[in-house]
Amino acid sequence: MLFRQITHDDLGCASYLVGDTKAGVACVVDPKLAIEEYLAVSRYMGVRIEHILETHNHADHVSGHGRLAAATGATIHVHRLAAPEYDHEPFDDGWELALGSVVVRALHTPGHRPEHTAFALTDTARGPEPWAVLTGDSLFVGDVARPDLAVDKEEGARDMHRSLRELLALPAMCEVWPGHLGGSLCGGPAMDMKISSTIAFELAHNALVAEDDPEAFVAQAISALAPQPPNFQAIVALNRGPLHTGRPPLEPLTPRQVAAEQAAGALVIDVRTDLQFDDAHIPGAICNPAVRAGFGTKLAWVADRDRDVILVGRDDEDAKAAAALSAAVGIARIGGYLAGGMTSWREDQRPTASVRRVDVATLHAQGGGAQILDVRERREWDAGHIAGAVHMPYHDIAGVPDGLDPNQPIAAICASGQRSAVAASLLLRAGATQVLHVAGGGVGTWPEPLTATPAPEHVPGPA
Missing domain, CATH: 3.60.15.10 (Ribonuclease Z/Hydroxyacylglutathione hydrolase-like)
Structure with a gap:
């Protein structure tokens, strides 16, 4: 057998x-x-x-x-x-x-x-x-x-x-x-x-x-x-529906073409590691590492099936692998990928943005120095969360959440640092000016006792 x-x-x-x-x-x-x-x-x-x-x-x-x-x-x-x-x-x-x-x-x-x-x-x-x-x-x-x-x-x-x-x-x-x-x-x-x-x-x-x-x-x-x-x-x-027997073509794009597609409304997804994204990325791009489990699920949450997606990897192979994962969740409108990866963008001397990384110990030591946004799911929040934090699952972030000042530091935190990477990029895209990506740990390693009192249900705003 x-x-x-x-x-x-x-x-x-x-x-x-x-x-x-x-x-x-x-x-x-x-x-x-x-x-x-x-x-x-x-x-x-x-x-x-x-x-x-x-x-x-x-x-x-x-x-x-x-x-x-x-x-x-x-x-x-x-x-x-x-x-x-x-x-x-x-x-x-x-x-x-x-x-x-x-x-x-x-x-x-x-x-x-x-x-x-x-x-x-x-x-x-x-x-x-x-x-x-x-x-x-x-x-x-x-x-x-x-x-x-x-x-x-x-x-x-x-x-x-x-x-x-x-x-x-x-x-x-x-x-x-x-x-x-x-x-x-x-x-x-x-x-x-x-x-x-x-x-x-x-x-x-x-x-x-x-x-x-x-x-x-x-x-x-x-x-x-x-x-x-x-x-x-x-x-x-x-x-x-009818059988699909092939895959759509995947086009290499120059930095100039990527910038033009983004200006026309395409969603730029950076599939490199969150560390590489935090160091430097295309302004307005969303961080979603393809080397981490759950790339396709996260992409399906943040992408619009009726809108082109542009992939940015470390190199061409990174982007092509991410395109295959995208197709598996029905995200087939891949407008292309940045040929040569992020290196070609930087060689073209185009602007970049960055995200400050902090660990849980550093964030805790800052005391009231940063607003905390918990981006886990509701059941995780209900089971225990940091006192004074604001809650919104990462996939519901369509703007800076109510209760947070976009001009003051906002620390995005989850259970491990993976979902918070996506959330940090979404906050930047929404206009927050000082975003912190809590990496290398999460709510479970917070030094103080967690609060388990359920918060009011959040109703997502328009996408």
Whole structure:
């Protein structure tokens, strides 16, 4: 039996290549947009990719089913309720696909979305019972999927509870291989970075899975929902719509062209490290390091799908890699990249801006010398925050937040320094004149006790 987990680490997505090397046939479950690894592994293992299976219409990333079907001639299969516009073979609960001695069985598991389906895997050469289940966006390691991306959240949670009962009926030793790892917006805060688990382990250690009472499960499942993935409705539309078999061209731009595109309204995204950005960057650019996990998610929060994006890297390869990550979240209007990277901008003697970096100890030692903006999510703020700080999640910053003086120092802080890097650049872009990027730590290392009193809910202003 051939079994490979292939991940998209930036988005925390997991896909699977499953097949039989003796029969020379395989399928791919939930392919990511970059299909080269599936082609390379299948070629190396001597199998043909003849089938593509989708657990559901994904809401957080663009599927590679179109590109993979074009490259291999494989048939795409998805549950009947998905109702996509592309050519496919629909299936229902209980449908089976034979790949040599390997049998893939569909388990309709609504909750995350109505069409959601898990796939039980049986290696008939070894035994009749499923040895693994690809749970997609239903059961995760340590958590369950969010229920609010297609239906009312309470209705979705009730469906999720029923679906989990079906999954728990699988053999205790059955391995659990999820569609997402820790860091994905499709799960909750308890989702683990571990790549797999078992039915028995999740039943014993996953609090939501072990909850038998449906109403108690619903209450817990919806109590700590994170903000919905940015552009999720547009991404679902892309995944349901006509097949996309290629990628848009990526044009190199001179510094003069970048400046002209920015003046015409293009959004400049600097994908270098936050340290390089803080040192010098194009004025008005947004910091979003592509070397850090979550680049695509952050980009989808701050970018407009109907507006050109210009990428600035350390060099051309930096920008090209970031363009591939951008496409995975449906940000396809890449107007080009700065040829030669930031070095060419500086060689052209064009203006630059910078951000002052401080650590938590330095910020604390300043006492009242800076206004503090906490840019974490609301549930993190409620759990504990610095007394006197102002709260606004980084992705809601469309101007200088109320309660802050744009002409006085503003320190952007998060949990580690990654989100605060994005926030600091957004504050500069909004007109703040003295922005501090708190790096190398965050709220959790503040020397004084944190305040856990919930603040009033912030209502974002117009973008």
